[in-house]
Amino acid sequence: MTLADRLLYLSTLIALPFVYLYFWQPVQNARYADIHVEGHHQKRISLNKNQVLHVHGNQGDSIIEINNGKIRFKDSPCTSKRCVLSGWLQHSGEFAACLPNRISIALLNHADTNRYDSINF
Amino acid sequence: MLIQTVMIALTSKLMKNDKELQMQIQTNRDDHRIAWLAALAITIHLLESVIPSPVPGLKPGLANIITIIVLCRFGISIAVWVNLLRVIVGSLILGTFLSPTFILSLSGAISSLLVLALASWISKHSFVHFSAMGYSLLAAMAHITGQFVIAYLLLIPHPAMWKLFPVLLSFAVLLGTVNGIISQNILKRIL
Numbered sequence: 001m002t003l004a005d006r007l008l009y010l011s012t013l014i015a016l017p018f019v020y021l022y023f024w025q026p027v028q029n030a031r032y033a034d035i036h037v038e039g040h041h042q043k044r045i046s047l048n049k050n051q052v053l054h055v056h057g058n059q060g061d062s063i064i065e066i067n068n069g070k071i072r073f074k075d076s077p078c079t080s081k082r083c084v085l086s087g088w089l090q091h092s093g094e095f096a097a098c099l100p101n102r103i104s105i106a107l108l109n110h111a112d113t114n115r116y117d118s119i120n121f
Numbered sequence: 122m123l124i125q126t127v128m129i130a131l132t133s134k135l136m137k138n139d140k141e142l143q144m145q146i147q148t149n150r151d152d153h154r155i156a157w158l159a160a161l162a163i164t165i166h167l168l169e170s171v172i173p174s175p176v177p178g179l180k181p182g183l184a185n186i187i188t189i190i191v192l193c194r195f196g197i198s199i200a201v202w203v204n205l206l207r208v209i210v211g212s213l214i215l216g217t218f219l220s221p222t223f224i225l226s227l228s229g230a231i232s233s234l235l236v237l238a239l240a241s242w243i244s245k246h247s248f249v250h251f252s253a254m255g256y257s258l259l260a261a262m263a264h265i266t267g268q269f270v271i272a273y274l275l276l277i278p279h280p281a282m283w284k285l286f287p288v289l290l291s292f293a294v295l296l297g298t299v300n301g302i303i304s305q306n307i308l309k310r311i312l
Contacts, residue, residue, distance in 0.1 A: 001252060001254050001255075002250050002251065002252045002255065003250075004244075004249040004250055004251050004252075004255055005251060005252050005254045005255035005258075008251070008255045008258060008259070009254075009255075009258065012258065012262070012294060013294075016287075016290065016291060016294065019286070019287045019290055020287040023283050023284060023286050023287050024284065024287065092280065093279065093280065093281050109280065
């Protein structure tokens with residue numbers, strides 16, 4: 001090992017914890033939500049504005065509530081109410097769906113489109 | 122060299138002249154070196170591909186030992202040839218050519234070669250001298266970083282993917298060190 005190697009190792013080992021700190025910092029709050037109905041993009045809404053939306057789905061109207069940067073299914077015509085039990089969502093990347101009514105909410109941080117959530121081959 | 126070879130092959134195929142068909146491809150010592158070393162790297166690459174990995178994207182990268190040794194002994198241009206041939210031929214044999222696996226493999230190889238080129242240039246032109254250990258560590262870290270950037274831009278544009286980056290970077294440091302030690306020992310024995 002040369003001196004340059006030693007210095008390189010030293011700086012790498014010092015920098016590594018900071019890499020963890022940087023990439024594992026708490027998740028950011030989302031600023032937008034994408035609402036999909038029957039697999040098609042319905043609308044993109046900002047989470048800044050408090051409002052209650054009625055989204056027409058397969059079985060009826062789902063009620064989606066936005067309050068202080070958070071979003072939730074307030075009610076849905078499904079029987080299991082899993083979407084309602086998902087509770088408030090506020091972090092980017094979070095997702096809630098009412099499968100019987102075929103409505104989903106996906107939270108985003110930026111306005112640019114996330115075309116894929118993930119691809120596997 | 123490769124383009125030249127293909128061009129000569131094509132022209133000799135196209136021309137009906139017997140003399141042109143008889144034309145031999147001129148190869149020099151470096152071409153033979155590249156072919157032998159690339160064959161060695163491809164073999165290691167193939168053997169390594171059967172080792173199961175606990176985390177996606179985690180590979181020992183033993184074929185990079187060849188790259189490091191070639192860089193230390195024969196210089197960066199031969200290392201570039203050997204490494205790129207290894208990625209392309211390895212993917213052709215494994216059947217992943219032009220698939221996302223290949224794109225990730227190639228982006229990792231290109232980024233590590235860029236960093237190695239820079240490091241060897243610095244070693245030549247300044248008082249900072251890296252050895253096989255330093256090269257291996259730099260290559261491993263550049264490899265994983267390049268792969269993450271390309272994976273984020275092309276395959277998984279989701280911020281949550283970067284959560285895996287520190288973990289894989291730590292493994293890159295570990296495996297880069299192991300590969301560096303192996304390269305150093307091999308270099309000691311062949312010199």
